[in-house]
Amino acid sequence: MFQIFGIPSQALFGQLLLGLINGSFYALLSLGLAVIFGMLNIINFTHGAQYMMGAFAAYLLLQHLGINYWAALVIVPIIVGLTGIIVERLFLQQLQKLDPLYGLLLTFGLALIIEGLFRNYYGSSGLPYGVPDALQGGRNLGFMFLPNYRAWVIGFSLVICFATWFAIERTRLGSYLRAATENPTLVRAFGINVPRMVMLTYGFGVALAALAGVMAAPIYNVSPQMGSDIIIVVFAVVVIGGMGSIMGAIITGFTLGIVEGLTKVFFPEASNTVIFAIMIVVLLVRPAGLFGRGA
Amino acid sequence: MRPAVSVAFAVAALFATAARADDINVKIGVLSDMSSLYADISGPGSVVAAKMAVQDFNPAAHGMKVDVVSADHQNKPDVGSNIARQWYDVDHVDAIVDVPTSSVALAVADVTREKNKVFLISGAATSDLTGPKCSPNNVHWTYDTWMLANGTGKALVKTGGDTWFFITADYAFGHALERDTTNVVQANGGKVLGSVNVPLNTPDFSSYLLQAQASKAKIIGLANAGGDTINAIKQGAEFGITAGGQHFAGLLVFISDVEALGLKTAQGLVLTSTWYWDMNDANRAWAKRWQAERPGKFPTMVVAGVYSSVLHYLKAVAALKSAADGKAVVDKMKAMPTDDPLFGKGTVRVDGTVTHPAYLFEVKKPEESKYPGDDFKLRATIPADEAFRPLKDDNCPLVTSN
């Protein structure tokens, strides 16, 4: 066993892998934010609450209808995505012509309402959600014990991230989307229903958040405040990566997860501030973010 | 016959009106966390318990009229002290009950002392309230950090858990809990192999759990509370910590936390508590009444403490026939032995600590649990005179002045 900076290599590898798991959630959430921002020019403050709704939906489906984890992975994003579509139709659509600031305020208000309601009905100590049977246990990798479920989270989120990237950057639908972002009037002239596209994009972004929520349920505690805890960190991730590109959001998410993981070994007290510190440095050196295109 | 009856009626009516005119008005404020982290251990359940105590005391029989009001301090010391001040100044509240979260309790204790009212503490943990920051207006009923550390630490070391690793919430409360437990462990011949400070409200404990695993300590002490404890235990099960022969010791765990974790994850966890709803018939009967208002939940020791402290307070007020002088009421509470259906007989010490036995519980395996809420099995009983910090170690000015 060799050592790196005085830390046994096996511990280091273990922490790197764990960082990657946290990074999966950062990546999924910042990806959703980036997709929504690209299309609606809105920072979706409700994102954290929608992530929380995903976890709760999984819990409620299991508790009341006996629907298991695997089905929840499909059903929950659809349900929560639909609520997102309703939000877009009822509220966000009316703000299109206004300063994006109002979108931020409105989604912030919605986040408060959702968190408050869940807290009212389900208390705040949180609810249990078990790891699915097929992914119980774990394997010894020699340098660490890796629970199967965590391995699944890394793998599955990588697949989802790259599928999203592919759909937006490499398919015809995606090219419409990107075009509509640049010039909605022109795209409309081609006979494409832009408002519907906006609506579906928001629904998709929200569905991504909900999916992350379902994946988080067996690891973290399902609680009303799980969303507001993570969303500010994800904002910092988004500022660091810049919202110019989908790939940027994914890479930044995973990388920062790893950086955070390393901090937990070398300087655990700073592990929750390190991402913000990186944000400051990036802003001073590259104001547009690592992958950003201009301010 | 007839005239006799009417005379009796007239006399009774006279007494009734006389009693009403002389009614001692008492207002009790339940100040708790109604919506956030500690709402499930106290909050609305404490309000129910306080009202039950008033009902059982039967104020009318003592010529008293008792009102219960409640408010949410949101775990914020500023909100808490603000409400307390307003209650005392404007709303004529005589006593404040419960107040989970040590920081808020310390703030409320300051205001209570300034206004010479009564503070019946049940939800707050810090032993400073009866230690260096003790006050002649405080009664600390249910539990404190010293008692938790002592109960869990000592019992585990004596049953072979002699090497410890701490996962500590990185703030005053966590450090205090770690410090107190470390002292107990070392005093009983155990060894602390290491510790890691974890930021508050960390969702992911895996990294710290790996460090704990690598330490090879027999006991992993969780010097944290609420959601942090739940997350640590849940993720510990996932990483096979308990399967690998290491044990968690939750230094502040309530039955509501165990319910949130589920027995499957929480099984084997050792914890200290001063009250458990399923211990005897009196507790079960009380819990059943309480559950009429809080269906599906199980009363914690904090809620039970609210009930008992309010009952004892009202007895003292009845004996004094006045609630006006807070310090006098507390002195009376200290002079009278405590006796109620939930905590049994005990005393209120000069520093404000209420002494009663504490119990070391182990969380049951799922197959051992016969019905909802059947969560704990008793491992040891710590007698009242050993459960709480000895007066000489208090550093409480009230003790030295006596």
Next chain:
Amino acid sequence: MATVAQAAALKARHDSERSVGVAFAIMLAFLVAGPFLLYPVFLMKALCFALFACAFNLLIGYVGLVSFGHALYFGWASYLTAYAAKSWGMQPEIAILIGTATAAALGIVAGIVAIRRQGIYFAMITLALAQMMYLVALRLPLTGGEDGIQAVPRGRLFGLFDLNHEMTMYIFVLVVVLAAFLLIYRIINSPFGEVLKAIRENEPRTISLGYQTDRYKVVAFVLSATLAGLAGSVKALVFQLASLTDVHWTMSGEVLLMTLVGGLGTIFGPVVGAFLIVAMENYLASFGQWVLIIQGAIFVVCVLVFRRGIVGELAHRLHVRL
């Protein structure tokens, strides 16, 4: 022709000065009579938040910059004031100066970092910076972590006036807040303020007129942070407490809500909004769980149908500037 336009402009200016004067007189009368009708501690709390919201409004209402992290200056100023008064035994006026200076220093650093991005990015960066400093406050021994700094002595102002007396404290708070309010009014109506408004309306155009807008924005940011700090410092003395609440992001949301309800970019809006929200929190304390939900609902309603806010709507109906 030119003289007619000039006269009209002059008259408009005169009218607006009159409406502001009348409104100020009403506010003053209310605040002087207040402590005889209402609980003084409540009024002092509302006054502190009114100043906080006015400072915040200077940025969002007149420069168009949305800071989502103003709790940073408010909270840290209150920590330093409390610490100076308690641990160093400073007189209240010195303690307040120390707190306010801390806010100014933090404002300079945060301003320089955040000003590099605009619009929503600016909001997210200020939020992230504030969150970082919140996490720092959680662990530094200076702040007392979760307990905060409690039992802060109010002391004697200039060594003469005993602030433990509730009425003396109220007068002191009133004077400080009114002075800061007039200062903000002065800033808005100065040539400097005109440049800020020009940036809000059209930044590229302002740049093309030869103004270095970034410098103006940073100065406005620091001013806003400093005044927010003053509010936090005074609050620390009123409640004799500085705690994590004041640095948490919900505080940034709350001040935003106050300003929005009262009316963005109006002079009296933040004051009205602050009194309303503080009163609401006071009376809803027993419905704890619902406070979040109600606050959220107010946000949504304001954004959808009531973007001018109370004072903005009133001014619009009466065709005056308030």
